[in-house]
Amino acid sequence: MATLGNTGRSSPGQFDGKKKLLLIPTIPITPDFESSNGDLCDKYWDEVVQQIGGLESALATVKFVFHEMIHVGGEEGVKLVEAVSTRASSSIKRYIDSGASMEPVEDEEVLREISDWQRCMSIGLLSKKVYELAMDSYQNLTKQRFETISQKISDTMNTDDVALLFIAEGHGVQFDSDVQVFYVSPPSANELRNAIRTHVEKQMAEFEKQSEDEA
Numbered sequence: 001m002a003t004l005g006n007t008g009r010s011s012p013g014q015f016d017g018k019k020k021l022l023l024i025p026t027i028p029i030t031p032d033f034e035s036s037n038g039d040l041c042d043k044y045w046d047e048v049v050q051q052i053g054g055l056e057s058a059l060a061t062v063k064f065v066f067h068e069m070i071h072v073g074g075e076e077g078v079k080l081v082e083a084v085s086t087r088a089s090s091s092i093k094r095y096i097d098s099g100a101s102m103e104p105v106e107d108e109e110v111l112r113e114i115s116d117w118q119r120c121m122s123i124g125l126l127s128k129k130v131y132e133l134a135m136d137s138y139q140n141l142t143k144q145r146f147e148t149i150s151q152k153i154s155d156t157m158n159t160d161d162v163a164l165l166f167i168a169e170g171h172g173v174q175f176d177s178d179v180q181v182f183y184v185s186p187p188s189a190n191e192l193r194n195a196i197r198t199h200v201e202k203q204m205a206e207f208e209k210q211s212e213d214e215a
Helices: 004-009 031-036 038-058 074-084 086-097 108-122 128-156 189-214
Strands: 019-026 064-067 162-168 179-183
Touching (some): 019 038, 019 128, 031 038, 031 189, 038 189, 074 086, 086 162, 108 128, 128 162
Parallel strands (some): 019 162, 019 179, 064 162
16 A cells, blocks of 8 residues: 555656555544534645645546445435535545546445344344344445445546545455555544544543432
8 A cells, every 4th residue: 555655755657557546534523523623623634635636746636536335426425425524525525626526335235234233233132143143244244345345446447547535444445456545644633533532531531420420
């Protein structure tokens, strides 16, 4: 996997004949965190755009945009992203306005099945056999989902195309050998993660204190 720094020290020509995929990690942000840390969120996404711009200058203009959990393309796909993250959708619209197309990267039915198995496991199953069935089904579908993402990206892109993929850190997607992945890592990413961690810890402490007071 190449990084922005690697590209700066290397000749872009070494990536000729490859499909160039710029991977942007999606960091889950809750509305309450966003409302009190808007400047940090803006900083993160500004840096994302800056790094993508640097890669575009070295490689080529972004032609396709993919976002995990999105099973439709075009304007409808952008609207689905907006429902999850207005900042991500604003960044995506920037590339759509410049000629890129929003493309589907998921199978809707697989997403629904994964969601259903998650619900089953979350209720606290009493039977070990049923739990194992649910877990096996969930894991198999998750593997299938990652394979679908990889396949849709490969089928959509042509040689030397540049595309963006917004996907969670720690994903299990294995890309084809003709796909060169560039990891977009904004300097403020760790600052954002640490702020989220602190926010969650504070909420948990407040919840525990409230529970103790009510006991």
